[in-house]
Amino acid sequence: MSMEFILGHLNYWLFIVLMMIGFYIVVSRGNYIKKIVGLNVFQASVFMFYISISNVTGGTAPIFPVDMNIDPDVIYSNPLPHVLILTAIVVGVATTSLGLALIVRIREEYGTIEEEDILEMDSAAQASENLKEGSSMGGRA
Amino acid sequence: MSSSPEQTALTIIDQLPVLTVVVPMLAAPLCVLFGNRHIAWIITFLASLLSFLFAFHMLFQVLDGDVLSYHLGGWAPPLGIEYRIDAANAFVLLLISGISTVVLPYARKSIEHEIKKVSHTLFYCCYLLCFTGLLGMVATGDAFNIFVFLEISSLSTYVLIAMGAERDRRALTSAYDYLILGTIGATFFVIGIGFLYMATGTLNLADLNVRMAGMEDNRTIQAAFAFIIVGMGLKAAIYPLHLWLPSAYTYAPSVVTIFLAATATKAAIYVLLRFMFSVFQPDFIFELNTLTWIIMPLAIVAMFAASLIAVFQTNLKRLLAYSSVAQVGYMILGMGLASTTGLTATIVHLFNHGITKAVLFMVVGAFVMRTGSSFAKHLTGLGKQMPLTCGAFVIGGLSLIGVPGTAGFISKWVLIDAAFQQDLWWLALLIVASSLLAVIYVWKMVEVLYMQPAPEGVIVKDVPISMLVPMWLMAIACIYFGLDTDLTLTSARVAAEGLLAGGSN
Amino acid sequence: MRHHLILRVITKLLVGPIIIFALYVQFHGEYSPGGGFQAGVIFAVAFILFGIVFGLEKVKEVFPAWLVHKFTAIGVLLYSGTGVVSMMLGANYLNYSALNPENPQAGQVAGIIAIELGVGITVAAVMIAIYYAFAGRPPVIDDEDW
Numbered sequence: 001m002s003m004e005f006i007l008g009h010l011n012y013w014l015f016i017v018l019m020m021i022g023f024y025i026v027v028s029r030g031n032y033i034k035k036i037v038g039l040n041v042f043q044a045s046v047f048m049f050y051i052s053i054s055n056v057t058g059g060t061a062p063i064f065p066v067d068m069n070i071d072p073d074v075i076y077s078n079p080l081p082h083v084l085i086l087t088a089i090v091v092g093v094a095t096t097s098l099g100l101a102l103i104v105r106i107r108e109e110y111g112t113i114e115e116e117d118i119l120e121m122d123s124a125a126q127a128s129e130n131l132k133e134g135s136s137m138g139g140r141a
Numbered sequence: 142m143s144s145s146p147e148q149t150a151l152t153i154i155d156q157l158p159v160l161t162v163v164v165p166m167l168a169a170p171l172c173v174l175f176g177n178r179h180i181a182w183i184i185t186f187l188a189s190l191l192s193f194l195f196a197f198h199m200l201f202q203v204l205d206g207d208v209l210s211y212h213l214g215g216w217a218p219p220l221g222i223e224y225r226i227d228a229a230n231a232f233v234l235l236l237i238s239g240i241s242t243v244v245l246p247y248a249r250k251s252i253e254h255e256i257k258k259v260s261h262t263l264f265y266c267c268y269l270l271c272f273t274g275l276l277g278m279v280a281t282g283d284a285f286n287i288f289v290f291l292e293i294s295s296l297s298t299y300v301l302i303a304m305g306a307e308r309d310r311r312a313l314t315s316a317y318d319y320l321i322l323g324t325i326g327a328t329f330f331v332i333g334i335g336f337l338y339m340a341t342g343t344l345n346l347a348d349l350n351v352r353m354a355g356m357e358d359n360r361t362i363q364a365a366f367a368f369i370i371v372g373m374g375l376k377a378a379i380y381p382l383h384l385w386l387p388s389a390y391t392y393a394p395s396v397v398t399i400f401l402a403a404t405a406t407k408a409a410i411y412v413l414l415r416f417m418f419s420v421f422q423p424d425f426i427f428e429l430n431t432l433t434w435i436i437m438p439l440a441i442v443a444m445f446a447a448s449l450i451a452v453f454q455t456n457l458k459r460l461l462a463y464s465s466v467a468q469v470g471y472m473i474l475g476m477g478l479a480s481t482t483g484l485t486a487t488i489v490h491l492f493n494h495g496i497t498k499a500v501l502f503m504v505v506g507a508f509v510m511r512t513g514s515s516f517a518k519h520l521t522g523l524g525k526q527m528p529l530t531c532g533a534f535v536i537g538g539l540s541l542i543g544v545p546g547t548a549g550f551i552s553k554w555v556l557i558d559a560a561f562q563q564d565l566w567w568l569a570l571l572i573v574a575s576s577l578l579a580v581i582y583v584w585k586m587v588e589v590l591y592m593q594p595a596p597e598g599v600i601v602k603d604v605p606i607s608m609l610v611p612m613w614l615m616a617i618a619c620i621y622f623g624l625d626t627d628l629t630l631t632s633a634r635v636a637a638e639g640l641l642a643g644g645s646n
Numbered sequence: 647m648r649h650h651l652i653l654r655v656i657t658k659l660l661v662g663p664i665i666i667f668a669l670y671v672q673f674h675g676e677y678s679p680g681g682g683f684q685a686g687v688i689f690a691v692a693f694i695l696f697g698i699v700f701g702l703e704k705v706k707e708v709f710p711a712w713l714v715h716k717f718t719a720i721g722v723l724l725y726s727g728t729g730v731v732s733m734m735l736g737a738n739y740l741n742y743s744a745l746n747p748e749n750p751q752a753g754q755v756a757g758i759i760a761i762e763l764g765v766g767i768t769v770a771a772v773m774i775a776i777y778y779a780f781a782g783r784p785p786v787i788d789d790e791d792w
Contacts, residue, residue: 026321035321039324039325042325043324043328046328046335049332049335050335053338053339081338084285087285087289088288088331091292091296094296095292095296095320095324098296098299098300098320099317099320099321102299102303102313102317102320105303105306105313106313106314109306110310110314118314122311125311129456130455132518
């Protein structure tokens with residue numbers, strides 16, 4: 001792997017690193033809010049990936065001049081991924097706020113937002129249900 | 142509507158592909174605007190019925206192998222967004238809109254019992270959005286559009302599941318778990334689409350297929366394939382990516398469970414089919430390897446492992462949820478065979494399992510309404526007290542097992558046929574063996590309902606007629622589609638042929 | 647809040663310009679970076695800032711929660727309604743050229759303005775609704791317990 005290969009694909013390296021950081025946070029943290037933060041980092045890496053692949057070498061922002069006099073020598077970056085990512089960002093905002101809203105409700109019902117504690121409460125509830133309703137392989141299997 | 146001065150004026154028939162999706166999308170804000178739960182129900186029902194009629198009409202337009210192509214905003218594909226209806230998605234659209242239309246009359250009484258009245262309007266709004274999302278995912282022919290509709294349906298699904306919190310707070314945590322997993326899945330899907338766009342420069346599904354020809358060794362394409370399969374597989378609850386499903390189905394309000402079990406995973410499986418067979422060429426070596434060495438073994442594991450877990454459940458809802466995971470296994474198995482008959486089996490089973498699970502979850506919803514619980518212990522002896530409800534359960538159960546004369550039999554028959562065509566007799570044996578596991582868990586419930594004595598002094602009435610009619614409509618459909626296979630098998634075969642023909646038609 | 651004089655004065659001064667800037671971003675969206683999403687968020691910021699400084703009750707007097715909900719619906723209706731209008735004129739869904747058959751370009755401009763307005767209204771209303779929903783929850787933990 002030459003230095004050129006590494007530097008030439010810098011945006012992909014950053015994308016992978018960011019994606020893995022986000023993914024790791026989601027998987028490893030027990031705090032529900034931290035999981036949402038991890039999810040946001042994870043999504044941000046994808047935004048970065050899309051925007052970086054839309055760049056055209058020497059290209060400028062894809063905005064037409066107001067007078068519509070288009071200079072054919074000007075190179076524009078590809079605007080399509082920008083538009084796609086605008087949509088994806090909005091989806092991300094919606095997911096985040098919905099996730100936080102769920103966390104607020106979970107906090108009200110359980111009194112905690114730590115996954116460990118909640119799992120404990122849930123499995124206790126499951127166990128008492130099993131005791132009452134007959135055994136089962138239920139739980140969160 | 143065709144009274145436009147323009148020469149190329151489109152009639153309402155030409156507008157059907159987009160109208161199917163737009164009608165529920167328009168209805169959702171109308172529900173909020175009126176803010177009355179009765180009006181909201183009427184709007185929801187009408188929108189769903191209209192979509193159903195549109196889908197029905199479109200299916201007959203495309204049954205002879207035609208393709209309807211609708212250009213959103215008048216921009217021609219591959220640059221513009223195209224809605225592309227062939228037999229495969231018309232059939233799935235029919236399933237989704239049909240189930241929704243039948244579920245809604247049932248929903249009215251059921252949610253009165255399970256959700257507080259203030260939230261009803263918003264419930265219907267979310268329901269419509271989820272419905273729109275599923276229809277859009279299936280109707281569109283644009284890869285990124287699939288993602289947008291996927292997220293519309295997912296986000297509203299999380300809300301709908303969380304509404305079960307009034308009965309059990311665990312609905313909240315299962316909605317949260319589903320949100321995390323679902324978002325990861327959807328993001329994987331976007332990454333896959335990004336890779337495809339990098340390699341081909343297009344997002345139109347048919348155009349992707351054309352441009353990808355001969356790019357088999359391109360590693361970007363291979364990575365895209367992996368990301369898309371895993372991302373959609375999460376949504377389709379392919380074993381072992383099903384972890385969100387049992388809890389979500391168990392704690393969601395009954396109506397939501399019915400609707401999701403019958404439609405949501407089906408839409409995701411349709412998208413998988415579309416990507417596997419008409420976007421990526423099925424003769425790509427890496428895809429064939431994936432189908433043979435990953436998809437098929439996972440399908441077989443799902444058929445057995447999930448059925449086995451289901452046998453030991455005491456909560457009827459959870460039992461049926463695990464059974465759903467097992468049934469997804471059959472659909473994936475047909476996919477893994479990668480033949481026309483195999484795909485026919487997948488698509489037929491998609492439909493037949495949809496109506497079967499709708500009956501069964503409707504029955505469970507009725508039990509929850511009358512006894513307040515879905516645990517087997519509380520349902521003893523209901524066979525005498527709720528004869529109509531329990532009768533529907535028996536029919537649904539038989540169809541789930543695949544007894545001749547029911548819809549479930551047809552799909553398993555085609556699947557076994559597909560296995561024999563490739564001389565995989567052991568596979569046919571495995572399919573039969575896993576059906577025996579279904580016999581065990583269905584029998585277990587029948588025994589509870591009919592053989593065990595009812596608790597003394599408890600008098601339970603059958604559910605209201607508005608819930609019984611939809612339930613029996615679906616039960617009769619289970620039998621009807623087991624006897625008259627004209628519509629289902631023909632559509633599925635045309636759909637399978639269309640999928641395997643790729644984007645070239 | 648009586649004590650934070652500077653905050654209150656600055657907020658009152660800022661709310662107006664923020665809304666005007668939002669409208670600029672909204673209606674200048676075809677010529678320069680901007681459009682419904684951005685304008686909606688900026689518009690919502692004016693209300694959220696007002697709410698943070700003067701309290702939720704005060705901002706709800708200006709823009710009650712039920713009205714916010716209606717506006718989320720109106721925006722979506724405006725968006726899909728534009729598409730339906732173009733359908734009724736015999737063109738494809740969201741084909742704005744049909745809005746003005748003599749001059750398709752003017753139709754395009756009219757269409758995109760209506761669409762962006764719909765987006766802007768919904769985004770602003772949703773942002774404010776999210777703020778109301780989170781800020782309106784009674785705190786589970788007292789301020790002293792942190």
